[in-house]
Amino acid sequence: MDTETRNMPDHIGIIMDGNGRWAQKRNLPRGYGHKEGAMRVLDIVKACYKKDIPYLSLYAFSTENWKRPAEEVQHLMALLQKFIAKYIAEMHENGIRLNVMGDIEALPEKVRESVQGALQTTADNSKMVLNIGLNYGGQDEILRAAKSLAKDVEAGKIDADAIDKEAFESRLYTAGAPPLDLLIRPSGELRVSNFMLYQLAYSEFWFSDVLWPDFTPEVLDVALRDYQNRNRRFGGI
Numbered sequence: 001m002d003t004e005t006r007n008m009p010d011h012i013g014i015i016m017d018g019n020g021r022w023a024q025k026r027n028l029p030r031g032y033g034h035k036e037g038a039m040r041v042l043d044i045v046k047a048c049y050k051k052d053i054p055y056l057s058l059y060a061f062s063t064e065n066w067k068r069p070a071e072e073v074q075h076l077m078a079l080l081q082k083f084i085a086k087y088i089a090e091m092h093e094n095g096i097r098l099n100v101m102g103d104i105e106a107l108p109e110k111v112r113e114s115v116q117g118a119l120q121t122t123a124d125n126s127k128m129v130l131n132i133g134l135n136y137g138g139q140d141e142i143l144r145a146a147k148s149l150a151k152d153v154e155a156g157k158i159d160a161d162a163i164d165k166e167a168f169e170s171r172l173y174t175a176g177a178p179p180l181d182l183l184i185r186p187s188g189e190l191r192v193s194n195f196m197l198y199q200l201a202y203s204e205f206w207f208s209d210v211l212w213p214d215f216t217p218e219v220l221d222v223a224l225r226d227y228q229n230r231n232r233r234f235g236g237i
Helices: 019-025 030-050 070-093 109-122 138-154 165-169 217-228
Strands: 011-015 055-062 096-101 128-136 182-185 204-207
Touching (some): 030 070, 070 096, 128 138, 138 165, 204 217
Parallel strands (some): 011 055, 055 128, 096 128
16 A cells, blocks of 8 residues: 555654755755755645645754854744745645744744744644744753643642643643654654654654755655554553
């Protein structure tokens, strides 16, 4: 059977990595890699949409990425703003809801306004959810959820003994979404880089040496076929 017909993941996470190295291998500025990588976002979203995969989470900008050169950060922010302006209408028409994981208050004002506008435009869509990690870190997300619950306990809104798995998950950026089934990391790196640490508890991992700008729907198919042939036991036999 092909990847269209059986045992598909409900939720895929991708750590989009290798844009800079892709450009450097071609003696191009790193910005060219980020621009090409943005096009792969469009390709992979469309591929998942066609396969009826309801949740896709992409790691776009981490809390640690602010350490990069200011010029590169500015380029990434401008690229994000342009991407939203160009493609949000198409996403909306196809029923895709955009959700942001991360603290967008730290983003530049115009970028933040673009993101907030996109969130409002697509808020009622239900065909597919696209989670984008912006100024995101898995540890920060867990701390944020814990503090939110702690404040409600302190205010008497909830009893500490009533905090269970569902209560905690309701405070995550991915509230209402299923856990990650498949985590994909291109670029040859073998780590999760602080991405969705809570949600990947029982994820299947798939690593590849392919740099993100070369990550085509055909490469996604390879990952999906591998996933489909795994035996997921979730701690059982």
